[in-house]
Amino acid sequence: MPDNESRFQQLAARLKEHDYRLTPQRVALLRLIASSEGHPSAAHLYEQIKAQFPTTSLATVYKTLNLLKDLGEVLELGFSDDDNRYDGSRPDPHPHLICMRCRKILDPQVSLVDDLTQEVAEQTGFQVISHRLDFYGLCPDCQQNQ
Amino acid sequence: MPDNESRFQQLAARLKEHDYRLTPQRVALLRLIASSEGHPSAAHLYEQIKAQFPTTSLATVYKTLNLLKDLGEVLELGFSDDDNRYDGSRPDPHPHLICMRCRKILDPQVSLVDDLTQEVAEQTGFQVISHRLDFYGLCPDCQQNQ
DNA sequence: TAGTCTACGGATAACCGTTATCCATAGTAA
DNA sequence: TTACTATGGATAACGGTTATCCGTAGACTA
Numbered sequence: 001m002p003d004n005e006s007r008f009q010q011l012a013a014r015l016k017e018h019d020y021r022l023t024p025q026r027v028a029l030l031r032l033i034a035s036s037e038g039h040p041s042a043a044h045l046y047e048q049i050k051a052q053f054p055t056t057s058l059a060t061v062y063k064t065l066n067l068l069k070d071l072g073e074v075l076e077l078g079f080s081d082d083d084n085r086y087d088g089s090r091p092d093p094h095p096h097l098i099c100m101r102c103r104k105i106l107d108p109q110v111s112l113v114d115d116l117t118q119e120v121a122e123q124t125g126f127q128v129i130s131h132r133l134d135f136y137g138l139c140p141d142c143q144q145n146q
Numbered sequence: 147m148p149d150n151e152s153r154f155q156q157l158a159a160r161l162k163e164h165d166y167r168l169t170p171q172r173v174a175l176l177r178l179i180a181s182s183e184g185h186p187s188a189a190h191l192y193e194q195i196k197a198q199f200p201t202t203s204l205a206t207v208y209k210t211l212n213l214l215k216d217l218g219e220v221l222e223l224g225f226s227d228d229d230n231r232y233d234g235s236r237p238d239p240h241p242h243l244i245c246m247r248c249r250k251i252l253d254p255q256v257s258l259v260d261d262l263t264q265e266v267a268e269q270t271g272f273q274v275i276s277h278r279l280d281f282y283g284l285c286p287d288c289q290q291n292q
Numbered sequence: 293t294a295g296t297c298t299a300c301g302g303a304t305a306a307c308c309g310t311t312a313t314c315c316a317t318a319g320t321a322a
Numbered sequence: 323t324t325a326c327t328a329t330g331g332a333t334a335a336c337g338g339t340t341a342t343c344c345g346t347a348g349a350c351t352a
Binding site for chain 4 (some may be wrong): 293294295296297298299300301302303304305306307308309310311312313314315316317318319320321322
């Protein structure tokens with residue numbers, strides 16, 4: 001896994017590559033996205049960036065996130081009953097582990113995803129293109145403190 | 147898998163069991179839910195039931211679905227960018243296969259879910275309670291007709 | 293440096309599926 | 323018949339996200 005600074009450089013390079021401007025607001029957002037743990041929501045990023053740029057609009061946060069999403073650099077986790085969350089470290093589809101109590105989201109290291117995907121495809125004749133694998137439960141911290 | 151009629155009887159019994167009334171609208175909805183393939187949306191059920199009860203409100207559809215959901219008899223599949231879909235045949239969490247073209251949703255028969263769940267739990271220390279496993283792709287029909 | 297052009301940021305209205313609210317009434321019980 | 327309550331229907335409200343509008347910062351040209 002690359003460190004935060006190099007991940008930020010990657011994101012910045014991708015924007016430049018497509019002739020998008022690196023405005024101060026975007027730079028600040030890229031740094032937040034590259035360094036964030038736990039998969040922040042747009043509202044969370046909005047709260048964080050207001051510390052540096054108090055006049056920033058929530059729309060700017062969404063615009064930047066969608067820009068990175070369209071470039072394939074950010075994975076959007078949509079929830080119908082909660083804020084969307086964003087994964088700026090690993091844009092490829094992968095399983096997530098969601099704590100039902102503190103709403104923290106982790107990326108587990110697993111090996112069986114490809115096997116399960118293949119089983120599903122063979123079972124149904126589907127051409128599987130992507131996936132969204134969410135596990136819900138309690139993180140170790142919340143198991144202790146409940 | 148039970149046939150549609152017995153599934154309907156199950157649903158009806160569950161409502162009676164909790165002293166909910168079996169109104170004509172609810173009976174019609176229960177039959178639709180028990181017999182539906184491909185995981186209908188609330189709007190889809192609404193269109194269907196209007197053939198029998200033209201004055202039915204969309205709110206009644208949602209109320210009945212939420213009733214069954216709270217009783218654990220219907221599984222709600224929420225999508226942040228699309229209508230929610232409802233599984234009235236298998237209320238327990240299980241993988242789904244979603245066609246990106248015709249939006250059909252299938253229930254694949256797979257054996258590796260428990261293994262993957264266990265791997266995730268051991269890897270992270272999470273107490274895994276539930277899951278939501280969606281695979282996206284093209285169904286056999288849409289592979290041919292594209 | 294001045295002028296022009298365009299991408300961008302900020303503010304906010306609009307969107308849309310879902311939920312809440314209100315009221316009339318059907319069904320139940322006494 | 324009367325009173326009570328759950329239910330259905332209509333629609334307003336909700337809330338996260340997106341679209342729209344406008345002023346401007348920044349880049350390019352000469």
